[in-house]
Structures are given as C-alpha cells and as structure tokens.
Amino acid sequence: MSLLEAGLGPAPRSLVEALERASWARGQLEAEVDSALGELTKEELSNRKAIDEAYRRIAALRLLRQEFEARKAGLGAEGSRHDWMAVRDGLRADRERFMQKVEEVRAAVRVRDDRLVEELQGPGLAAAVAEYERFQTEIEPALATLPPAYRSAVIESQQANRRRLAPWIQAANAAAPMLVGPMEPIGVVACASPADGRPEALVFVLPLPFELYRGWAAREEDLAAIFAYRVVTALFRLLREIGAEDAPVEYFEVHECLALQVWLSDHSIRGDLREQTLAHIGRAYEEGPELPGASVEVYGVWVRPELLTEDGY
Amino acid sequence: MATEVETQLPDLASLRKLRVDQVARWLEIHPYEVIRALVQQEALPADLRLETQHVEQVRELLGLQTWWNGGEAPARDGDLIAALILRLTTRLAIIGDPPDSAPPRPLSTRSDNLFRGLDPEQQMFLRRAVNHLVKMGYLDIVMTAAGLSVTLRPESRRELRLLVPGSVGIQALVARTRSEHDDGG
Numbered sequence: 001m002s003l004l005e006a007g008l009g010p011a012p013r014s015l016v017e018a019l020e021r022a023s024w025a026r027g028q029l030e031a032e033v034d035s036a037l038g039e040l041t042k043e044e045l046s047n048r049k050a051i052d053e054a055y056r057r058i059a060a061l062r063l064l065r066q067e068f069e070a071r072k073a074g075l076g077a078e079g080s081r082h083d084w085m086a087v088r089d090g091l092r093a094d095r096e097r098f099m100q101k102v103e104e105v106r107a108a109v110r111v112r113d114d115r116l117v118e119e120l121q122g123p124g125l126a127a128a129v130a131e132y133e134r135f136q137t138e139i140e141p142a143l144a145t146l147p148p149a150y151r152s153a154v155i156e157s158q159q160a161n162r163r164r165l166a167p168w169i170q171a172a173n174a175a176a177p178m179l180v181g182p183m184e185p186i187g188v189v190a191c192a193s194p195a196d197g198r199p200e201a202l203v204f205v206l207p208l209p210f211e212l213y214r215g216w217a218a219r220e221e222d223l224a225a226i227f228a229y230r231v232v233t234a235l236f237r238l239l240r241e242i243g244a245e246d247a248p249v250e251y252f253e254v255h256e257c258l259a260l261q262v263w264l265s266d267h268s269i270r271g272d273l274r275e276q277t278l279a280h281i282g283r284a285y286e287e288g289p290e291l292p293g294a295s296v297e298v299y300g301v302w303v304r305p306e307l308l309t310e311d312g313y
Numbered sequence: 314m315a316t317e318v319e320t321q322l323p324d325l326a327s328l329r330k331l332r333v334d335q336v337a338r339w340l341e342i343h344p345y346e347v348i349r350a351l352v353q354q355e356a357l358p359a360d361l362r363l364e365t366q367h368v369e370q371v372r373e374l375l376g377l378q379t380w381w382n383g384g385e386a387p388a389r390d391g392d393l394i395a396a397l398i399l400r401l402t403t404r405l406a407i408i409g410d411p412p413d414s415a416p417p418r419p420l421s422t423r424s425d426n427l428f429r430g431l432d433p434e435q436q437m438f439l440r441r442a443v444n445h446l447v448k449m450g451y452l453d454i455v456m457t458a459a460g461l462s463v464t465l466r467p468e469s470r471r472e473l474r475l476l477v478p479g480s481v482g483i484q485a486l487v488a489r490t491r492s493e494h495d496d497g498g
Contacts, residue, residue, distance in 0.1 A: 113325055120323035133327035165328065172328040173362060216344055221334045225344070229333055229361055232345045236352040245353060246458035251345070287359050 080306065087189060087307045088255040094186045094207035095257055101184065101294045102223045108177040116171055125165075132161050176223065178293040185297050188231055190277045193305035199273055200265040203254070203308055206231050210253040226290050227298075228258065234284035235260055238276055242269045254308050274302050330362035339368060340377055341429050346460070350374045375459055376423055380404070381430030390487045393435060394442045395478040397427060401452075402473050407465045424454060424461035442490040 012018035120129055135158045143151055162169070188206055192199035208224050219225065239245050244267040252259050281300035285291055291298055337344040350371040351357035371377070380400050387393045406418040427443060428436040443463075446452045451469035454461050465473070476482045 116325060117322055120325075126323045129323040129327060133324060136327060169328045172325045173330055173360075175360075213343075213345075216334060217338065219334075221332045225334065226361060229344065229348055232348045233352055233357060236349045240352065248456055248458050249345075249349075288361065 083304075084307050084309075087303060090187065091189060091205060091207050091255045091257050095209065097184055098186050098207055098227070098296065099209070099224065101179070101296055104179055105176045105223045105290075105294050108179065112171075112177050116168055120168055125168075128161055128165055129168075132158070132165060135161070175289040175293055179295045181295045183292075183295050183297045185299060187299055187301045188281050189301050189303055189308065190274075190281070191303050191305045191308055192273050195304050199269060200263070202262045202264055202273065202277070203305070204231060204235055204260045204277075205254045205308060206258045206260075208258045210251075210256070210258045213251045213258050223290060223294055226288070227296075230284040230288060230291070230298075231281065232260065233287075234280040235262070237283075238280045241276060241280075242271055242273065243267060244269065259308070278302060330364065331367070333361055333363065336363055336368050336371065340372060340375075341425065342371075342375065342377065346375065347371050376426075377429070378422065378426040379430045380426055380428075383430070386431055386435055390438065390491060391483045392478050393439065394486055394490070395476060395480075395483050397439055397442070398446075398473055398476050401427070401463075401465060405463075405465050407467055407470055409467055410470070421455075421462045421464040423459060424463045427463060438490065441493050442486060445486055445489055 009021075012021060120126055135154075139154060139158075143154070146154065186207055188204060190202070190204050193201045193203065206228060208228055212219070212224055212228055216225070235249070236245075239247055239262065244262065244264055247262045247264055247267055250261045250263075252261065278300040281298065285298035333344045333347050337347050340347070347363075347367075348357065351363075351367060354370060354374060356367065356370055380397075387396050404418060405422060406412070406420050408420060412418075424443070428439055431439065443452065443454075447454055451466055451473055453464045453466055455464070456462075472482075476486065
C-alpha cells in the first residue's frame, strides 16, 4: 500500500486526523518493508552459506581430481616401463633362440661337409680338387704370361676338371641344410628419433650379440653373420632409397644386442621411413634361403625411440 | 707326388665362392663395409657369395690403398714414424699447393690406408703416433660416410718435412708415442 492509498478513504474531519492517519499508514508500510528486508537478508545469508559449501566441495573435488591425475600419470610411466622391459627382454629372448639355431645349423653344415669330403676322397676326386685349387692359386694368376696355345690347353683342362667336380662345387656352395621344426619368429627392432617430425637418427637393433660386429675377424662366418649381413644390406638399400646413401653409420650395443645407427639430420628423407624400413627388413629375410631354411621367420618391429634407451626414459 | 696329394683331405674351401668375411680380411676392412660398397654399386649377389671381381670393385669404390707392402716397414720406431710421414707428404696434397704430379695427388685418404699392410702391433703404434700428429696440428681427421679421412693441414707444409729419421722432432714423437703405447693408453 502506498502512502497515497493509505491516505484514501473517508475524508478526514480535521488536519490532526489527516496527519495521524498519514503517520499510521507510514508506520504500517515501514513495518512491511522491514519485514521484507529481513526475509531477504535471511535468504541472502542462506544462499551465501550454500555458495561457501559449494566452493568447499569444488575444492575437495579438485584435490581428488589431482590425486587421480597423478595416479593416471603414474600408470603411463609404468606402462612405458613395461613396454621398455618387453622390448629388452624380447630382444634377449630372440637372441638366445636365434643363437641356438646358429648352433643347430653349424652342426648340420658340419655333417654335410664331412659327407662331401668323404665323397671327394673317392678315386681321382681328391687329385681333381687339388688340381682345381692349384689352378686358382698358382696357374690362374700367371695365365696371361703363358703362350696362347698352352694357355688354351690349361684353361680347357680346368674347365673339364670343373665339369667333373660340378656336383660337389654346387653342394659346397649351397645354403645350409634345412632344419626341421616349427618356424621361430625373430624380431628386428627399428625406430626413428625423434618419434615425430623430421628424423635425426634411424636405429636398427638385431637380436644378435654385439661381439658379432666387434669380434668378426675371430669368428667363423655362420648363420648369425649372414643374418647380420642381410639386415645391414636392408639398411644400406633403405639409405639409397631415401636419399641418405652417404649418411654415417655407427654400430653399438642396445639391450645387449647389436645396433646400427644412422645419422640423418643432414638429409631430407624421401618417403615414409617406417614403411620403407619394414619393407626392406621383409625383403632381406626373403632374399636368401638360409633364414627360412633354419626355421626362422624374421619380422620388423617399429617402436618408440625411448624403448631403446639405456634406462627407458 | 700324386700319391701324396691323394692322401690329403680335399679342401672344400677351394670349391667355394668367396665369403664376405674373406674379402673383408683381404681388404682389411669390416665386412659391413664390403656390403655397403656392393649395395651402392647394386652388385651384391643375392646369395652373398662373391667373386674376385667384387674385391676390386670394393677396393676401387672405397679408395682402399695398401701403403705398406710385406717386409718394407722399418723395424725401429723412429724410422717407422718417419716412413709414414714420408708417405703422407708424398701421397697427399696440401690445400692451396699447386698440382705437382699427374694425376694430382688427392687431398685426403681413408685413415686405415695409413696402416694397411702393417702387422697389428705396428698398426697400433702408428695409430697412436697419428693421434699425436693430429694433436700437434699437422693432420686433420674427419668423419665421412666411408669412415675416418685424413688430410694434411696447410700449417704442416714445412714442419712435417723436418720430421726425418733421427731428427729431434721424431725422437720426441717416438718418446711420447712409446710412452702411451707401453701404458696401453
């Protein structure tokens, strides 16, 4: 009710009455407004409490979130650690299994060679082999100095000798005898560093002992050496393909295995490095009969570079 | 004679083609270098068995030279170092020098050419001597795709020619090299 309305009604009989009635009406209105203001204050206080409570809950939720995020980050690092250990242990396991194959192939080759030597001790054959060898070491280097007619006769004799020995020459140069048994999967690990963007380095890790590289001169060429040659061939073919033929290559040890590292920072790489790497490793495996013959199946594995570091970080 | 041949066991090696490691031994390089050279020339046989022409291909592509033929390396340390320096100064040109031979001498050579043909002990000794020559500023060694490469620094033009057998410079070089060599450092 406004003051105007409060003053309405029957006309006052006097000035005093009019002023009393106006005063009474103002008092009524003030009481109403004070009551409404009191209600608003209560409501405001109540809401303020609710807001404070909500803030407290939000703060508590934030702390809880931080706890969970920290746990999640921890889980990521733990997962990477597991991957690193899987690569390390997998390479070592493949190396052990492969070197076992190397021994089996060596034994099979020894048996075959013993048989060939035994056959070549047959009538006239040993002399033919000795003659064949003498031609290579003594006669061939001096062929140009021989009179033409004598030279022709010597060459003809050597060709006849070669025809006679042909089955044994072929057998002696053949790949190792095939091993019987289930195919063993053997991985060659590769990565580019950094993992994203322009690669500065390319790394191959073979499941072979580093000693194969360092101590090659003291070792007999065997299946392990041939496997390394195949992968080295794959690497150099890849470098040609991507336009990094002259990139320097280093050899070192990763996870107790032989690793090859190429520095690519001075080169603009052509093509998809990952796809090309895996394709060349596949080709290297298929090119020769010796790895399938040893019941070994080689495959390439592309990994993140941190999995090949010393400590996994 | 024929009977004697008959009694020997036949050697299968004579029937076999060359292995990569055999060729590497002949050339005194690592087998992977043999592979790299033959891949570059697209000449690597699929069976990894090589012929004599591969040996020459690799030798030529990699610039392999034998600086020491059998028995010509001096036995005395000072003479050996002086002989190496003579080879360096007569086989390599120095940047800025006018050509004085035809074909002109190259400016650099593979570092292993400096030692090829020596026995392992002499190789090790001369490697240490070469390290001292690098420290003294006479030689530069840089990494290339084919390995380490040696060049003569222009500043060495006069000094290296003074390092002749019996000279004070050679004696000092021998003393430093021998000391390090004997320590195995």
